[in-house]
Amino acid sequence: MEFESAVRTVGTVLDAVGVAIILVGALAGTGLFVRGVLRGQPFGDTYRRYRQGLGRAILLGLEFVVAGDIIRSVAISPTFQSVGVLAVIVLVRTFLSFSLEVELRGRWPWQDRAPRPARRSAGETDGDPPGGADTGAADR
Template sequence: MNVSLSVEILPESTLRDVVDLLVRLVEAAGALIIFVGAAWAFGHFLRAGIRGGGVGRQFNQIRLSLGRFLALGLEFQLAGDVLRTAIAPSFTEIGQLAAIAAIRTALNYFLSREIANERAEIERERRKEEDGSRAQVGPT
């Protein structure tokens, strides 16, 4: 005797609706993170420009912070794409996810490299300033 017991917790259409809502929320969070980062960076850029002479020095720090916001926002966008294909994906959806994931991963990789380079540049500038201020004071 072969008894097949199938329990459906949520109908597939309801599950698709719930996942669609979650995708929108995650993608909205990613977009919001990117927007907040862009607004923050723009505000700091303006403030440095108004103060005068500070934009050049702070430019790398502003770019570094904006890059972090962009990287985080892209991660949320990728999470939304993964969620979108979580329920019975077609081969077309899987192919689209692979292409989108590859593009976003490449963007994130190069952005992360840029962030690391900016961080190293800021550290070199900080060390140079410290060495310069020590040289002005003289040996103790």
């Protein structure tokens, strides 16, 4: 019985750490958001940073909660209810992760990075080669 008790304790500690991370992240993010608004920073930028920070805190906190659930599920005889709860938490965490990736990078995690357009110098136009208008030097 000692092993089972230790596993439950470890799982509970991981759950508590996860909840604390989410709570601290929410409080810190809200404080930074309010400070940004009071300082007159652009609302859209402040709100975007707030959502991204809160999303990161939720994801990190859920990692700890999932770790606690996995430890309890593997070490102690799992029930359909505990496995179901674990599956729902993993699905929520996966959805949040994908949503945050799209919000942060503007693409799904499995998409290739969009190629960056080539930079042009001040004198270049769409039809001109680098260095300005065609001088015909290549034809000689």
